[in-house]
Amino acid sequence: MVTSAAGSRARAVPQWRWLTVLATCACLVGLDALVVSPLAPRITHEVGAPPRVGGLLVTAYALAYLVAGPVFGPLSDRWGRTRLMTLGLAVFAAGTAATGFGTNFIVLLGFRVLSGVGAAMLVPAILAHVSGQVQPRRRGAAIGVIVGAMMGASVAGVPAGAFLAGAVSWHWTFWGIGIAAAALLGPLARLVPGGAPTAAAGDAPIRAALGDAAVVYTLLCTFLWTAGLQGMFANAGLFYADNFGLSTGAVGLALAGGGAMSVAGNVCGGRLADAVGGRRVVAVATLVAAASVLAFSLSIGSLVAAVAVQVVWGGAVGLGQSALTTLAGTLRPQARGTVLALNSSLQYGGMMAGTAAAAALLQADSPFWAVGALCSVCSALVFPVVTVLLPVTTDSDPS
Known part of the structure; x- marks a missing residue:
């Protein structure tokens, strides 16, 4: 529910303007995470x-x-979204800019x-803010814009970053x-509508969230989904360089095609989640993603085939990602x-597990198809969870 003060501010600033600011913040976070893939060989060298x-x-x-998300998610419920978004953006800008000064691998890891x-401070607060401010019938489309912006960094941002590095x-x-993120602090403070805290100081939002079966199974889907994606994507630069x-x-440039389809998939996935339900969208997308990531890892004889399969994979990932995030945003209003912070933490938990x-x-000199098979299994396991185990309890899923 939006308070009268927040509602007044929301009316003063058109929704598309503050949504653009938040989408740009999300895009920079996505760029910061995704740009490492093509740069990793140069950095390690x-x-x-x-x-x-x-x-x-x-x-x-x-x-x-993974560690920070469960800490800051409840804080955004108790403290307010905009405060945490501002703090998170400042920390993110500082950490990313500092990465550019790294000359030692251990320091870079820090x-x-x-x-x-x-x-971890910024993104869950953005998603929770959008989920609370946008009308339910348009929530999936708005979430699709945010998640699409994060993934969309691979379309122009990652190639631009790679060319700049070269x-x-x-x-x-x-x-x-880092500089671009710092420049967004002003627009974030001026344009994004505030919102009242949704949880009292004595509440235990994590306990309440994890006591809900729908939340638990959605988090499991998120973990498996991201492990299946990032295990291969984090090494896509090495795949193209080696083969x-x-x-x-x-x-x-090779990664840009998949990124473009991922953006389109996110936008469409959010709208489809509004129309037919997130569970159905995720169920179809996970089967396509499982098949295409394995096919990508096997495409070592043709660059054209590898890029083409990656485009299919990117579209499937986008469809499922926005639908799954929309689904999580309907749980435990x-x-x-807290729920979206846990969901984001499990995304990065899946990223950590998949990449490790x-x-x-x-490192054991296994072929790339072994990585593809691992990622394919992770993606495929989402299907029985979302179709059999996940309760039909969300307000956005009419199935």
Whole structure:
């Protein structure tokens, strides 16, 4: 529910304006996470680390998000979304800019942890804010815009970051993201409508959320979904470099097609979730994602085939991601920030698990198809959870 003061401010600022600000914040977070993939070979080479540990830069970021999310989610319910968004954006900007100064792999891991903490403050608060401010019949579409913006960083942002790294230095990529994030602090404070806290100081939102079977199974879906995605995506740069000899800039271009389809999938997935229910959208998307990620890992003989399959994979991931996030946003309205923080934490928990498992396989000289098979199994396991185990209890799912 929006208070009268928040409602007055929301009417003064058109929804599309503050939604654009939040989508831009989300895009920078997505760019910061995704740009590591094409830059990892160059970063590890420059700092003297083994090339196949580059995925740990993603793992460190994900671990920080996993741990911090459950702390800051309840805080957003008790303290208010806009305050936490502002603090999170500041921490994220500082951590990302600091990454550009890293000259040692261990130091870089530390800066990635700081960026992950800032993102853990920012993104769940954004999603909870949008879920609470937008009318239920349009909630999926709005969530699709936010999640699509995060994934959309791979369309133009990741290639641009990769080209900047190739033309000047990878350091400038992180400096640019940090400066852009800091520049959004003013618009965030001026344009985004405030909202009253939804939980009292004595409430136990995490306990209440985890006592709900729908929340637990949705979190399980999120964990499996993200592990299936990130285990392969975090190593996509290495896949293209090893199998086709692509440069850093060319890797960015190769990833752009899948990113574009992921954005389209997110926008469509949110709208489809509004229309037919999130469970149905996720069920179809997970089967397509499972098949396409395995096919991608096997496409070592043709660059065209690899890019084409990645485009299909990106579209399926986008469809399922926005629908799954919309589904989570309908659960436990009084603790929406907590649920979405847990959901985001499990996203990054899945990212951490997927990238760590993939790194272990690659360090053991396993072929890329082994990583693809692992990711395919993780994606496929979402289907029985969402179709059989997940209770039909959400207000956005008419099935």
